[in-house]
Amino acid sequence: MIKIAVLGYGTVGSGVVEVIEKNHDSINKKAADDIEIKYVLDLRDFPGDPVEKVLVHDYNVILNDPEVSIVVETMGGLHPAYEFTKQALEAGKSVCTSNKELVAEYGTELVRIAEKKDINYLFEASCGGGIPIIRPLNSSLTADEIDEIEGILNGTTNYILTKMAVDGLDFDEALKEAQQNGYAERNPEADIEGYDACRKIAILSSLAYGAHIDYRDIYTEGITKITATDIKYAQSLGASIKLLATSKKVHDGFYAMVSPVMINAHNPLYSVQGVFNAIFIHGNVLGDAMFYGSGAGKLPTASAVVADVVDCAKHLHKHIIMNWSSRPLKLMDIENVRNRFFVRMEGCMAQEIVRVNGVFGDVESFSVPGISGEFAFITEKMPEHEFRDGIAQLKGIRSTIRVGF
Amino acid sequence: MIKIAVLGYGTVGSGVVEVIEKNHDSINKKAADDIEIKYVLDLRDFPGDPVEKVLVHDYNVILNDPEVSIVVETMGGLHPAYEFTKQALEAGKSVCTSNKELVAEYGTELVRIAEKKDINYLFEASCGGGIPIIRPLNSSLTADEIDEIEGILNGTTNYILTKMAVDGLDFDEALKEAQQNGYAERNPEADIEGYDACRKIAILSSLAYGAHIDYRDIYTEGITKITATDIKYAQSLGASIKLLATSKKVHDGFYAMVSPVMINAHNPLYSVQGVFNAIFIHGNVLGDAMFYGSGAGKLPTASAVVADVVDCAKHLHKHIIMNWSSRPLKLMDIENVRNRFFVRMEGCMAQEIVRVNGVFGDVESFSVPGISGEFAFITEKMPEHEFRDGIAQLKGIRSTIRVGF
Numbered sequence: 001m002i003k004i005a006v007l008g009y010g011t012v013g014s015g016v017v018e019v020i021e022k023n024h025d026s027i028n029k030k031a032a033d034d035i036e037i038k039y040v041l042d043l044r045d046f047p048g049d050p051v052e053k054v055l056v057h058d059y060n061v062i063l064n065d066p067e068v069s070i071v072v073e074t075m076g077g078l079h080p081a082y083e084f085t086k087q088a089l090e091a092g093k094s095v096c097t098s099n100k101e102l103v104a105e106y107g108t109e110l111v112r113i114a115e116k117k118d119i120n121y122l123f124e125a126s127c128g129g130g131i132p133i134i135r136p137l138n139s140s141l142t143a144d145e146i147d148e149i150e151g152i153l154n155g156t157t158n159y160i161l162t163k164m165a166v167d168g169l170d171f172d173e174a175l176k177e178a179q180q181n182g183y184a185e186r187n188p189e190a191d192i193e194g195y196d197a198c199r200k201i202a203i204l205s206s207l208a209y210g211a212h213i214d215y216r217d218i219y220t221e222g223i224t225k226i227t228a229t230d231i232k233y234a235q236s237l238g239a240s241i242k243l244l245a246t247s248k249k250v251h252d253g254f255y256a257m258v259s260p261v262m263i264n265a266h267n268p269l270y271s272v273q274g275v276f277n278a279i280f281i282h283g284n285v286l287g288d289a290m291f292y293g294s295g296a297g298k299l300p301t302a303s304a305v306v307a308d309v310v311d312c313a314k315h316l317h318k319h320i321i322m323n324w325s326s327r328p329l330k331l332m333d334i335e336n337v338r339n340r341f342f343v344r345m346e347g348c349m350a351q352e353i354v355r356v357n358g359v360f361g362d363v364e365s366f367s368v369p370g371i372s373g374e375f376a377f378i379t380e381k382m383p384e385h386e387f388r389d390g391i392a393q394l395k396g397i398r399s400t401i402r403v404g405f
Numbered sequence: 406m407i408k409i410a411v412l413g414y415g416t417v418g419s420g421v422v423e424v425i426e427k428n429h430d431s432i433n434k435k436a437a438d439d440i441e442i443k444y445v446l447d448l449r450d451f452p453g454d455p456v457e458k459v460l461v462h463d464y465n466v467i468l469n470d471p472e473v474s475i476v477v478e479t480m481g482g483l484h485p486a487y488e489f490t491k492q493a494l495e496a497g498k499s500v501c502t503s504n505k506e507l508v509a510e511y512g513t514e515l516v517r518i519a520e521k522k523d524i525n526y527l528f529e530a531s532c533g534g535g536i537p538i539i540r541p542l543n544s545s546l547t548a549d550e551i552d553e554i555e556g557i558l559n560g561t562t563n564y565i566l567t568k569m570a571v572d573g574l575d576f577d578e579a580l581k582e583a584q585q586n587g588y589a590e591r592n593p594e595a596d597i598e599g600y601d602a603c604r605k606i607a608i609l610s611s612l613a614y615g616a617h618i619d620y621r622d623i624y625t626e627g628i629t630k631i632t633a634t635d636i637k638y639a640q641s642l643g644a645s646i647k648l649l650a651t652s653k654k655v656h657d658g659f660y661a662m663v664s665p666v667m668i669n670a671h672n673p674l675y676s677v678q679g680v681f682n683a684i685f686i687h688g689n690v691l692g693d694a695m696f697y698g699s700g701a702g703k704l705p706t707a708s709a710v711v712a713d714v715v716d717c718a719k720h721l722h723k724h725i726i727m728n729w730s731s732r733p734l735k736l737m738d739i740e741n742v743r744n745r746f747f748v749r750m751e752g753c754m755a756q757e758i759v760r761v762n763g764v765f766g767d768v769e770s771f772s773v774p775g776i777s778g779e780f781a782f783i784t785e786k787m788p789e790h791e792f793r794d795g796i797a798q799l800k801g802i803r804s805t806i807r808v809g810f
Contacts, residue, residue, distance in 0.1 A: 019548050019690050029615065030547040032726050124545070130691040132545030139544070139719075140529070140537030142435040143424050143711030210434065268697060271676060276693075285424050286535040286698065286708040288681075292673060293694035303691040306548030314544075314726055321437050321719055 002031070002313050005039040005062040007084060008075035009051060012098045012125070013040070015302030016072055017051060020309075027306065031313040038068055063087055070312045072305060073097040082106050089113040089121060094316070096308035098125035098301055104199035104215045107206070108326045118319045122308035127200040128153060128277045130300025131293035135311070137207045137281075138322055144283030146208040147249040153200040155275035155296040156184045156191035157223050157243040161231075161260075162273050165240060170228045183275055183296075193222035194243060194258040201245035204279070205256055207322070211329035213247070213256060219334040221259040230399055233344065233376050236368045239264045241401065242272070253332040262342055263404040335385040340403040342378050346396030349375035359390045378403055407436070407718050410444040410467040412489055413480035414456060417503045417530070418445070420707030421477055422456060425714075432711065436718040443473055468492055475717045477710060478502040487511050494518040494526060499721070501713035503530035503706055509604035509620045512611070513731045523724045527713035532605040533558060533682045535705025536698035540716070542612045542686075543727055549688030551613040552654040558605040560680035560701040561589045561596035562628050562648040566636075566665075567678050570645060575633045588680055588701075598627035599648060599663040606650035609684070610661055612727070616734035618652070618661060624739040626664040635804050638749065638781050641773045644669045646806060647677070658737040667747055668809040740790040745808040747783050751801030754780035764795045783808055 006013050017037060020027060028034050039056050046052060059080075062068055071088040073095055075081045081102050085095050090113060097103065103110075103123045114121040124134045128151070137146075152158050156178060163174040175192065178184035190196045202215035223243050234241050239262045247256035263270050268290045272278045277295025282288055294300035311320065345352060353365050356377055365377040374396075379387065391397055411418050422442060425432060433439050444467050445459050464485075467473055476493040478500055480486045486507050490500050495518060502508065508515075508528045519526040529539045533556070542551075557563050561583060568579040580597065583589035595601045607620035628648050639646050644667045652661035668675050673695045677683040682700025687693055699705035716725070750757060758770050761782055770782040779801075784792065796802055 022690065023548060023550055026550050026615070027548060030726070030728055130688075131694060132541040135545045136537040136541055139716060140540045140712050141708075142715040143428060143432060143708045145428055145431050210431070265676070268676075271670070271673075283708065285428065285704045285711075287702075287705055289536060289696075289698035291694075291696060294692045297692075299690040300692055303546075303548045303688065306690075307545050310547040311544060318723075321435070323435055 001034045001036055002069055002316070003036050003038040003067045004070040004072060004309060005041065005068045006037060006072045006074060007041045007059070008073070009040050009042040009044070009046065010074065010076070011298045012301050012305065013072070013074035015298035016074060016305050019299065019302045019306045027310060031310045033313055035309060035313060038065070059084055063091055069093055069316060070309055071095045072309060073099055074305065075099070076101070078102055078105060085110055085121070086113065089117060089119065092117055092119060094119040094121070094312040096122045096305055096312060098305050100126040100196070100199045100203060104202045107203065107324065108212050111322055111324045112326065115319050118317055120312050120315060120320055122311060123203070124308050125301050125304035127204050128279055128291065128293070129155070129295040129297060130303045131277060131279065131291050131295065132304070132307070133204065133279050133291050134207065136291065137204065141281065141283055141286065144286045146281060146283050148247070148282040149201065149204050149208055149279065150244055150246045150269065151201065151204070151279040152242055152269055152272050152277050153197040153245045153279070153295065154191055154243060155277055156188065158272065158277070159183045159275045160192070161223060161226070161241055161243065164226070164228055165231050165235065168228055171224060171226060192224055194220045197243060197245040197258045201247055201256060201258060205247040206329070207324055208281070209254065209329055210323045211325050211327045213329050213331065217331050219257040219259070223260050225399065226260055227399065229371060230344070230401060232371060233342070233368055234262050236366070237262070237264065239405070240270055242269060244269070244404070250332070254329060255332045255334060255337045257334060257337065259402055261402045261404045267404060336383050338381045338383050339387070340379055340381050341387050342376060342401045342403050343391070344374055344376045344398040345394065346374050346398060355394065359393050374398060406439045406441055407474055407721070408441050408443040408472045409475040409477060409714060410446065410473045411442060411477045411479060412446045412464070413478070414445050414447040414449070414451065415479065415481070416703045417706050417710065418477070418479035420703035421479060421710050424704065424707045424711045432715060436715045438718055440714060440718060443470070464489055468496055474498055474721060475714055476500045477714060478504055479710065480504070481506070483507060483510060490515055490526070491518065494522060494524065497522055497524060499525040499527070499717040501527045501710055501717060503710050505531035505601070505604045505608060509607045512608065512729065513617050516727055516729050517731065520724050523722055525717050525720055525725055527716060528608070529713050530706050530709035532608050533684055533696065533698070534560070534700040534702060535708045536682060536684065536696050536700065537709070537712070538609065538684050538696050539612065541696065542609065546686065546688055546691065549691045551686060551688050553652070553687040554606065554609050554613055554684065555649055555651045555674065556606065556609070556684040557647055557674055557677050557682050558602040558650045558684070558700065559596055559648060560682055561593065563677065563682070564588045564680045565597070566628060566631070566646055566648065569631070569633055570636050570640065573633055576629060576631060597629055599625045602648060602650040602663045606652055606661055606663060610652040611734070612729055613686070614659065614734055615728045616730050616732045618734050618736065622736050624662040624664070628665050630804065631665055632804065634776060635749065635806060637776060638747070638773055639667050641771070642667070642669065644810070645675055647674060649674070649809070655737070659734060660737045660739060660742045662739060662742065664807055666807045666809045672809060741788050743786045743788050744792070745784055745786050746792050747781060747806045747808050748796070749779055749781045749803040750799065751779050751803060760799065764798050779803060
């Protein structure tokens, strides 16, 4: 019998309790032991909910109970999740979490404590919701040197962008609809500004490259400036606009960024719709691989957390080796990263294109039927700083979006 | 230092040697030990090849060397691969393989020996080439009860079907091109008749459902009857024809089958092109997930084999629990499985449709511009035996294909 405690009875925490009850028999078979929830910690009471029987308000009850060998941290936020996790690990209890903020901020320290104690700090649910990606990176792609990760890592923004594309909604309308359907929070900043995707690509890249990437070093741009008109231009090219979180090895190092990118059907991420997430990975022997699934939601996220619980149960007193290092990975200056850029510009294409070509050389320019008074062009690949300098010489720029083809 | 031996220096075996040399440093780091190839077994000589230094012709040299703790079986075929594997496991050496034939035929017995000896028999490369799928099934999707697997598991047939769709080739022409490009063997039977996909879905389903599926029980139909005309009809519906290997839980049990199926863009497998493979999985809490990548080829397959070597190195004297049981899973009679069917029929649609409706009720019927003297219809969902009985009452049937939408 393995006794566990769940910290936080919110969406994910209650999902964990539900999944462990629902698939009780098969989970115990796979863990080769019985898993029992001894405590659920929450500040609130839940009168009438069966959780009442195991509900506690004081973390010390859990910490000081030697019977508890696995702690599930589904509180979210940095504090007190950090303190609770550290105390649990130091007390010899393995911890499983869905908390990407905490992993991105304190992962290095917490993994090191787990290693020292010969227990585990697992965080499959921190990236890509229910999609198995952390464990495959850690234990399946071990023959490869990974040189690129490109992901749709945030379900809220992908839902909004899909709604804008399919129903022709503007950003604000699509956001409101996402909030009404429970796909966006009341304060949606972490999602729509790309902060959530930024933490996730920091975690995935740290694991993939075996060196620590500080999420603060990652250039991050959200989707708030994307308009229905931008999407019409993309569609006229057979493309879609996705919030991509990318890290890539280029000849002089690694870069990482989160930003909206136009991609076409040649990119396997092109057809990822709604709240689904997908992660494309390139390895130097494997070639291309992609992992696709529900990136968020109560049960898919709980599925990943519980899979971690099973893995902890199978490795109760054995640290699972992780390719996570405290050695910092210095990212190259984003200004030197090379991209193609889509640009919308006021005025008549026939008149303005001479000025544009004077700045950017021969560009591909086009207009879309029904959108008047402006046109668009796509540059060749160039460093970000050159593009910025070029754009500063032109007037009437309405929007600029990176292009992935 | 962990010493390994590679049995068979063919495509995959030489790939394994190449990958271990190429990514030496990162592999050793992830294995937390140095991995050295002490022997390569092959009947042939390879004059001038660096492998000469470690080449042996007698398996007993490997079997009797206590320094060898991991054996890589990349010989293929059932014999002597079975005997060599069994002897290695009984001598306390873990075995990694890409040999799906052997796993489908003797997996239950070999896994049991590994379990008894507290070592491992791993076969990530047996299904989906480089795509991590066996390990995710075994250690990531543990919170779920999986109720459906649907995969494009054979790169050769997917290459042929893609060529037929894109270039309008007939089956024989596309097969010849696949052979010229090294994507099909001179004797292509195992691929084009679906036998290869059949063994792979047997392995994946056995792991996913925790009970043994005998590949001989799986209804298997290849792609040899698919014509360029069939594909034109599919395209007129916005659909493609794929060789799908499927197993699914339905109310009264599980069924499994390999057959060509028309699917449309709502199916994430629709856009899987050329030699790529993809595996769609549905779990009762995870929902939908898909794994995509190179399904064959020297280096991708070697990547999966070497990942198994790393996992064996990390678990040298510890059996990794597998959800693989000797308890047989009885599949339901394929005659009772319900499907929709596409049918091409000779004659004039306006005249014949009355007869068709008399047999199948109101069907969706259509013709394709440029194809004369025939038309097509799609039935409602019905049991296979009802469809067969119905079809027997009609004359001039040119082809029938299952429909997945």
